Amino acid sequence: MSETTTLISSASETPSRQAERIITYAQAGVEGVREEMRRNPDIFYIGQGIGPRGGNFQQSRGLWEEFGEERVRDTPIAERAQAGMGVGAALAGSHPIIDIVFLDFTLEAMGEIVQQASTIHYISNGRYKVPMLLRAAGGGVRSTGPHHSHTFWSFFAHIPGLKVAVPSAPADVKGLIKTALRDENPVMFIEHKGLYNTKGHVPEEEYLIPFGEARIARAGKHVTLVTLGMMVQRSLDAAAKLTESGISVEVIDLRTLVPLDKETIFASVAKTGRLAIVDEAYASCGVSAEVAALVAGEALDELDAPILRICTRPTPHTFSPSTDAYLVPSVDRIVSEVADLVGKKI
Amino acid sequence: MVLIREFELKAKEVFRSGRMPGFIHVYIGEEAVATGVCGQLRKDDYVASTHRGHGHALAKGISARDAMAELMGVVTGCSGGRGGTMHLYDPTVGFLGSNGVVPPGILIATGAGLSAKLKGGDQVAVAFFGDGGSNNGAFHEGLNMAATWDIPVIFVCENNMYATEMPFAKATKNTNIASRAAAYGIPGVQVDGNNVLEVYEKTGEAVARARRGEGPTLIECLTYRWFGHHEGDPGVAYRTKEEIAAWKARDPIQKLHDDAIAAKLASEQEFKQIDVDIKGELEDAAEFALSSPLEKNETALDHVYFNPAAD
Numbered sequence A: 001m002s003e004t005t006t007l008i009s010s011a012s013e014t015p016s017r018q019a020e021r022i023i024t025y026a027q028a029g030v031e032g033v034r035e036e037m038r039r040n041p042d043i044f045y046i047g048q049g050i051g052p053r054g055g056n057f058q059q060s061r062g063l064w065e066e067f068g069e070e071r072v073r074d075t076p077i078a079e080r081a082q083a084g085m086g087v088g089a090a091l092a093g094s095h096p097i098i099d100i101v102f103l104d105f106t107l108e109a110m111g112e113i114v115q116q117a118s119t120i121h122y123i124s125n126g127r128y129k130v131p132m133l134l135r136a137a138g139g140g141v142r143s144t145g146p147h148h149s150h151t152f153w154s155f156f157a158h159i160p161g162l163k164v165a166v167p168s169a170p171a172d173v174k175g176l177i178k179t180a181l182r183d184e185n186p187v188m189f190i191e192h193k194g195l196y197n198t199k200g201h202v203p204e205e206e207y208l209i210p211f212g213e214a215r216i217a218r219a220g221k222h223v224t225l226v227t228l229g230m231m232v233q234r235s236l237d238a239a240a241k242l243t244e245s246g247i248s249v250e251v252i253d254l255r256t257l258v259p260l261d262k263e264t265i266f267a268s269v270a271k272t273g274r275l276a277i278v279d280e281a282y283a284s285c286g287v288s289a290e291v292a293a294l295v296a297g298e299a300l301d302e303l304d305a306p307i308l309r310i311c312t313r314p315t316p317h318t319f320s321p322s323t324d325a326y327l328v329p330s331v332d333r334i335v336s337e338v339a340d341l342v343g344k345k346i
Numbered sequence B: 001m002v003l004i005r006e007f008e009l010k011a012k013e014v015f016r017s018g019r020m021p022g023f024i025h026v027y028i029g030e031e032a033v034a035t036g037v038c039g040q041l042r043k044d045d046y047v048a049s050t051h052r053g054h055g056h057a058l059a060k061g062i063s064a065r066d067a068m069a070e071l072m073g074v075v076t077g078c079s080g081g082r083g084g085t086m087h088l089y090d091p092t093v094g095f096l097g098s099n100g101v102v103p104p105g106i107l108i109a110t111g112a113g114l115s116a117k118l119k120g121g122d123q124v125a126v127a128f129f130g131d132g133g134s135n136n137g138a139f140h141e142g143l144n145m146a147a148t149w150d151i152p153v154i155f156v157c158e159n160n161m162y163a164t165e166m167p168f169a170k171a172t173k174n175t176n177i178a179s180r181a182a183a184y185g186i187p188g189v190q191v192d193g194n195n196v197l198e199v200y201e202k203t204g205e206a207v208a209r210a211r212r213g214e215g216p217t218l219i220e221c222l223t224y225r226w227f228g229h230h231e232g233d234p235g236v237a238y239r240t241k242e243e244i245a246a247w248k249a250r251d252p253i254q255k256l257h258d259d260a261i262a263a264k265l266a267s268e269q270e271f272k273q274i275d276v277d278i279k280g281e282l283e284d285a286a287e288f289a290l291s292s293p294l295e296k297n298e299t300a301l302d303h304v305y306f307n308p309a310a311d
Helices: A002-013 A025-039 A063-071 A077-093 A101-118 A153-157 A170-181 A230-244 A262-272 A287-299 A319-329 A331-341 B002-016 B031-038 B052-061 B064-074 B104-116 B135-147 B177-186 B198-210 B241-248 B252-262 B268-291
Strands: A022-024 A043-047 A072-074 A095-102 A132-139 A163-165 A187-190 A197-202 A215-218 A224-228 A249-253 A255-259 A275-282 A310-312 B047-050 B125-130 B153-159 B190-193 B218-221
Touching: A022 A025, A022 A132, A025 A063, A025 A170, A043 A063, A063 A163, A072 A153, A072 B268, A077 A101, A077 A132, A077 A230, A077 B047, A077 B104, A077 B135, A095 A101, A095 A262, A095 A310, A101 A132, A101 A153, A101 A187, A132 A170, A153 A163, A153 A187, A153 A255, A153 A287, A153 B268, A163 A170, A170 A187, A170 A197, A187 B218, A197 B064, A224 A230, A224 A262, A224 B252, A230 A249, A230 A275, A262 A275, A262 A287, A262 B198, A275 A287, A287 A310, A310 A331, B002 B052, B002 B064, B002 B218, B031 B052, B031 B064, B031 B125, B031 B153, B031 B198, B031 B218, B031 B252, B047 B104, B052 B064, B064 B268, B104 B125, B104 B135, B104 B153, B135 B153, B135 B177, B153 B198, B177 B218, B190 B198, B198 B218, B198 B252, B252 B268
Parallel strands: A043 A072, A043 A095, A095 A132, A132 A187, A163 A187, A224 A249, A224 A275, A275 A310, B047 B125, B125 B153, B153 B218, B190 B218
Antiparallel strands: A022 A197, A163 A255, A215 A249
16 A cells, blocks of 8 residues: 555656546546446445536546436535435445535535434444535635635544544545545545646556555755645645755654544654644644644744745635735745744845 | 433433533424434434534433433543534434534535435435525525425424524514415425324425435424523523413324324333433433543544554
8 A cells, every 4th residue: 555655646746747647626526436336336426417427527427328317416505405314324334435525515414414423323332323425515716705615624523533634735635535445434635626636647547545644745855845635736836945054854744533543743853853843724723723733733943933824815715816816825925934944134 | 202201311310410512402392303203214214413412312222321421421422522502413323413503504414315315215314494494594504405405304393482592583584484485386284293193194295205305304393492591591581481481391202192192092001111222322322421531642633634554
């Protein structure tokens, strides 16, 4: 399993290899789901527009044609029913995929996710399990505005009993969604709507990427950037610019929040002595707070500078194209703040 | 019905002695609903229940020992003491849980029914909920989805006229819950929820329909809880003593007794023997629950996640 991860990590750093197959993030997700639905007849897929339309983001394209309308079902606009029925189906031995499509609308189903799905295995003393995949796209892209841009991953990471994946690279989407569908716990699989059309090398063969293993997206020695989702590419772009000023940046893509790969973070900080966390979600009580607390609590001696958090500024999401770019961390802002952290003027 | 009645009386007794943790909602007065409905179910059918779920659990086949121990929060309970009164679970009898929230059982049962349908089985699922639950959005989402997809589920509304303290007539314009079935294009039937034979008969029709693949039915059972919303609520601030007395006079257990005696289907001696046997069963269950140990800290972190290597 770790060999596969290694293969993917090195592959994403050398995207020009000729034999590589390049597909989109959305296609990678479809491929992972398709392979698992072929393998496990207990998996079914319900959501809004995921049938003949193939998903708002083309995240289920072709599944309805292959598996039919019994196993791939369009639902009414009823997120709570989707999630609650997912729980019931899971208790009865199915493995539902519940596509909420937009992360924002998981709020409509929060009681079923938090009060039912996450708790039943524990409070039944292990007698029931709740294998279900909750799929939703988070984050903002091109003025998706107040109700279609939310970044709630920390909500779910806060809840014992849920696992949480936030993949950034196409190859990770496939490997992680396959792992999620073999995991018999409720898994929040949070993709990013701004990444669905991005492309990358995705192996055609079957592979799994374990949860709880972060990916070192770029190696460096002066500062560690811990990030996830859409911010991985921005961090890599920032790292490329910072290199021009002699600042070597290590970028860590968390890939999953639950379980969280603390060891990779600690090892990197031990090497660089500086930590910045770049998150499209808000700083307060978020992933950046959690990572900062872990490093402060367990690896403080490795730090040569205060921990820096680069996060979306705390306002509701705006439609305004100009201030949207100001509020959400940009490449320039990452460059500027990281340069300050290492004490260099750019 | 007698088992449920005696179970609840014993639970009240233990609760009032101060030995039972938490708080309980007892089902006394409504026994005919759980009994009549679950009497039509197979062991592999599913039930999703409510906060007032002891009766459903017993009627579906959880033993008095397992249920009473769970109320006491001890390791021998059906949920290992981790769930308590509102979280009874037992996969061996298809009991998908009582619930602390109103009314996600509607959705959970619908999902279990969908699973059965997709797996090609002929099991049905039952969702119990109250008049309070019928005014919650999950009622609409669940009934609409189940009807649209012909899911084998029976929605059993226990209309005991009060959502906690809210009189149903003040909570909705249309107080005939069964009539709402028309909105979803499914059958709706209102029955005397204190008449176990009527509940049994109407449930039988709904179960047969569901097993034939013809979809859900909504059954509204008119009934009444004799006591407050939970132990400690006298239940009289929002209900008159006359109303309570009138419903106690319509005791579902007494009715079955009187009807059976009149029809010469059972003797007084047989009824007396049931009482004796069940009282003994409950003494045993209480003794079992009160003498069982509490969970130790060493296992408190187990089962947060299912782990095939450990489970």
